[in-house]
Amino acid sequence: MANWQGVAEFVAVAESQSFTRAAVQLNVSTAHVSRQVRDLEQRLGSELLYRTTRRVSLTEAGQIYYQHCRPLLDGLGNAERAVGNLQTIPQGLLRITAPVTYGERHITPLINRFLQQHPKVTIHCELTNQQLDLIDSNYDLAIRLGRLENSDLIAKRLGSRQLWTCASPAYLAAHGEPHTLSELTHHQCLVGTLNHWRFNNAGQDQMLRVEGVLRCNSGEALLDAALCDLGIVQLPDYYVTTAIANGKLVSVLNSYQPENEGIWALYPPGRQHSPKVRMLIDYLVEHL
Template sequence: MMNWEGVSEFVAVVETQSFTAAAQRLGISVAQVSRQVSQLEQRLAARLLYRTTRKVSVTEAGQLYYQHCRPLLDGLREAEQAVSQAQDRPSGHLRVTAPVYYGERVVAPLLHRYLQEQPAVTAELNLDNRKVDLVAEGFDLGIRLGPMDASSLMVRQLGSRTHHVCASPAYLAQFGAPHTLAELKHHQCLTGTVSTWRFREADGHTREVHVGGRLRCNSGAALVDAALVGIGMVQLPDYYVDAHLASGRLCSLLGAYTLVDGIWANYPRNRFVPLKVQGFIDLLETTL
């Protein structure tokens, strides 16, 4: 009979390359992870990992063992999901990741609603603007925005977002409004992490335009504030600016070139999608 003790801990260490990160993924202490892996090595009479104060690396024996253990854990997870799928309602722990601002404004309120509707579900929401590796970091679901790259994950479109170029009435009174993309070079364009804005041409193709201005900031909320006080123009998705457009504090520009792209659910490719995941995706799609 196979002894499963230490297997999950070992696989988590290999995939995160850290005892600390493995402990965080599994929700246990670092000491417990280390102890379980050490006992596993003793049972196998083989060193699986090289440990130093700075890094963890996998031995040849460890790589071989990992290649056999990963499918076993996947199979066990699918067995659990199959049983869960047979239940009448979603249950279990749901781990979700999403971009920071969109997660705060949109995903978190819907997750709170889902928890109210499904008392057998517990959840963890991780807000991070980097592209999180769902499988390696143990997430059930990732919410992603914009163009989608080729992926081995399952992808489902939840909705769309509209990118508005906006400026305050005070800015427009002083500098005027651009009517073509070429005119943007004469304006104060407030940028985020990149110095290009994306637009939709009349033929449907996407065009990138290099822009620049007096302020660059990696916070969309801060760029909105700068636009509101007249420092320059911004291009941001609707969930940043809709309220200000409705109140008249910002004006939408270059409507003929407005870009619309997607809001997506990404989740690991399994034969059984757990009800806890499927139920939350359904809520997101219905609402968005």
Template structure:
């Protein structure tokens, strides 16, 4: 532990430019701060600070050492906060964004139940199919579906979804049920917000199939209604079509070409991952969606 002595004091003095202010921030005496930094310099056999009656400044060695010491102090603070947060009660404002249909049908009842269980939490929920900038918008959490783009955000998988190609029984009776992908005509397919459907062959090769039907809409419920009315094939996630497949109102085709299950993700900035309100909500959603 002796090798840590003086590091927090050195970082505090370097950042505040004052032994007095550093001592106040660390709840130590000025003399103690000075002694601990002097001992640190002695162990390193290097001078880290220039001291005068008017100001404190860093030596070249001190500037280099500060870069690394800042990370050490920040990591220690995060570790302490992680332990402390285990005992914290979720409270305060949670700003969340999620896709519209998934948010309305799947997420809303879970969030409402979470709020009932945690009366000190407030919720600001923005439902949009646009991927908002979490940092700029001040969001604590986003729910994202499918394949994630590379970013500095933290992501936790909450569950999974499966894509289905479906059509109404009447449409299939009139136009035939495709037995292989070549039987599926692009002109028979309803187009959504994504330009192509992702499928997978038996040897695990990914196929991009481009629908070219006369209907194009970025609303899943609209496309679902169009399929129910016999206007063509559509690819939609399971939470749109499960009930309709189960009741026979829609028929799933080409199931052997389905991609592996896609992720349902909780995504949040790194500085939010130790927050009790975010941690409790993510844990709750993961358990609820798994059930």
């Protein structure tokens, strides 16, 4: 393996033609420069410099060695600057995954604006409701909703979401409005991936098993079913707030409404030191 010891000192002397000026340039002592160059010559078994009391010049071997060393030092400097830039300027590929509907409505629009501000970043975004393994699949960042499972991933809270239990006015007119959790057993519940709904009952978190005429893993499909008067649905705010605001849906069981759930950015340990990951997370926190 090549030994870099003394190379920077030799190049500095060769270019300045002075041990003293080379020492000033490298911010070291003249004795240090002289010792490093002497050790380098001994290691190479060849004299690199002619030394007189008035000047320093390159020998033939020194000229050849300098011609090879100068590009190497330039490359090393470029490599160090490239790594330094990675710590300050967001650049390169960033792989992210997010839930489908929330990703379409809230995450990808922010990603697009983030890319406008940081043209050196490339983002590959996969929208899926499956919880992908970030480490095995080499993802930098995942957006997760609700309660988190224990893992070795680092979590940063981006915001929160509220679950709403609601139904259309026509359904409530035909079947009545439930006022207690036990009354849900007499209603058609439009069920998603989980077969239970979350409520807050007298300050305690309560999971209630529900059943109905429709089970579907799509929030959009469940929303449409509720709008079609098929039953009661429990969905996050970003699905139903507009429909509640314009009267197409009515929120029910408001006294049992569960506490807000988190919206999270998850990433493997060490990724927070990457500017592209850190700055995207900060951007999401600001706008969510």
